[in-house]
Amino acid sequence: MENIEIEPLFTDYVSFDTFSLSDFRVVKIKDCFEVPKSNKLLQFILDDGTGVDRIILSGIKAYYNPEDLIGKSVVAILNLPPRNMMGIDSCGMLISAVHKVDGEEVLNLLIVDDKIPAGAKLY
Numbered sequence: 001m002e003n004i005e006i007e008p009l010f011t012d013y014v015s016f017d018t019f020s021l022s023d024f025r026v027v028k029i030k031d032c033f034e035v036p037k038s039n040k041l042l043q044f045i046l047d048d049g050t051g052v053d054r055i056i057l058s059g060i061k062a063y064y065n066p067e068d069l070i071g072k073s074v075v076a077i078l079n080l081p082p083r084n085m086m087g088i089d090s091c092g093m094l095i096s097a098v099h100k101v102d103g104e105e106v107l108n109l110l111i112v113d114d115k116i117p118a119g120a121k122l123y
Contacts, residue, residue: 026117027049032045041059042064048119049117058090074094
């Protein structure tokens with residue numbers, strides 16, 4: 001049997017008002033590729049439902065082949081300030097589940113049903 005480790009839950013509460021400031025949305029991956037000169041980053045071109053492509057960089061290169069993600073629907077938080085990474089502005093963050101198995105980190109991007117349209121808000 002695998003030795004699975006899960007991070008402890010936070011003990012502090014966050015107010016509903018604070019939680020509702022986070023804009024979680026379903027986004028569709030239009031394109032995904034490795035960021036040149038980076039050992040960790042993948043660059044995602046996303047449909048967020050606005051009609052304008054959104055770029056998000058994510059340090060999940062060790063866990064996924066970019067071509068396997070194209071066309072998938074995933075979850076992102078979109079109202080984070082842009083963050084410059086390797087000279088590219090990342091406008092949001094993809095949401096993943098992380099745990100350890102036998103001391104090794106395992107990461108799973110939250111991939112959702114393709115029936116959910118780009119831009120659908122999560123509550």
